[in-house]
Amino acid sequence: MSGIDNSAEPGWFTRIAHPGLFLQWSRHLVIPLAVVTAVLFAVGLYYGFAASPGERYMGDTVRIMYVHVPTAWLSQFCYGVMAVSAIGTLVWRHPMADVSQKAAAPLGAAFTAVALFTGSMWGRPTWGTFWEWDGRMTSTLVLLFIYLGIIALWRAFDDQLKAARIVAVFTLVGAVNIPIIKFSVDWWQTLHQPASVFRADGPTIDAAILVPLFVMTFAFSFLFLTLHLVRMRTEIGKRRVHALERAAARAAGGAND
């Protein structure tokens, strides 16, 4: 169970798990991922802003959707990444899962904040208000608070190895709880019958809008992958620097921890 068999060629699991090996193979991935992201954004933005028509009722404001929908999707996807990493941390004590968890939290918070911001920018011209206590918006706001709480928990710990496992417990509880929150918020909304009417009976989305929406969704998803990888590499680097500093301090005969 414990200890890695060093005699054999490292398997794929070890290659992911070992920070040094991870840094080696991920180095070759960062630039290709960044290039793919840039190309997708170029294509998506061109289609979204120049080559696609405005919507009949909402006009050009519909273009906010090309940022809003992908970030809203990523706000949930990030939590999924964190939950899967949390399982990795708790079940296998996978060191890269710790790093992946930590790297994903601020990204998730940022995408959720962007989704809320673009949503309210879109809401002003179309519904006449920046904020509506609508079920989806409210659950997204709660999700943002959960992300911020998790980041606060990370920062409260000195020992990052212990923090990873504690945060993993909380993240998984949150993963069970988020659907319940979503359900309760929807129930709450039907109870209070909001005055605004904006859920116009789902107009079928034209291909001219759907294509840039897809491209932008992929662009933002690749942006997440790139940033996540870079953040993970940075985190490993930070931990190494920290370890080296402690070793140097110990060698200098200063602290004896």
Next chain:
Amino acid sequence: MSAFFAVIARDLKLSLRLGGDVLTLLLFFLSIGVVVPFAVGPDRVLLAAIAPAMIWVAALLAQLLSHDRLFRSDFEDGSLIAFRHGSLSLEAIVFAKLVAHWLLSGLPLIVAAPALGLLFGMDGAMLGAALLGLLLGTPALAAFVALSAAVTVGLKRGGLVAPVLILPLTLPVLIFGAGTMSRSAMGASGQAMLFLAALSLLTVALVPFAAALALRISGE
């Protein structure tokens, strides 16, 4: 089983003999209720309308305030380590402490709630719904608080992290709790009661495992 009850009795005795704990909590709960009319004005109709919301917000805040006494002193004086070497599993001990915590922080709120109801001018039926709702909902609140207390027990400066962490997760309890007193839709109140009971059963069943895991990690 006797060990289980011994843990409950220990926590009850410790809290009651040290004194002041339960009373402070009650005072806090009632203070929130008393402060509200000063903030919104002595309008009886308005106060009666927001009474369910205020009772639940006060209960939530009082519960969050009490998180520190669940595991912290046992963690710091080493009792938790001693517990872990006993015959009872840590999950069962967490469950016992959860029961004791509810007896010390949930039950007093239910006893004090009629006083708040009186101040807010709630009628009898409404007050009955409020009490039943609190009875069904406070176990879930206590369970969430236990979880946040377990997660932050190892932190020396974790005072404010626990409430911030757990507040979003308690939202369903608040929604269904306030929903039990809603007059807007027929059947909504009964529905809310059932959801609240389900939530309490679910959290009380699952939280001991998550909290015990967090305590084990913190104790390493």
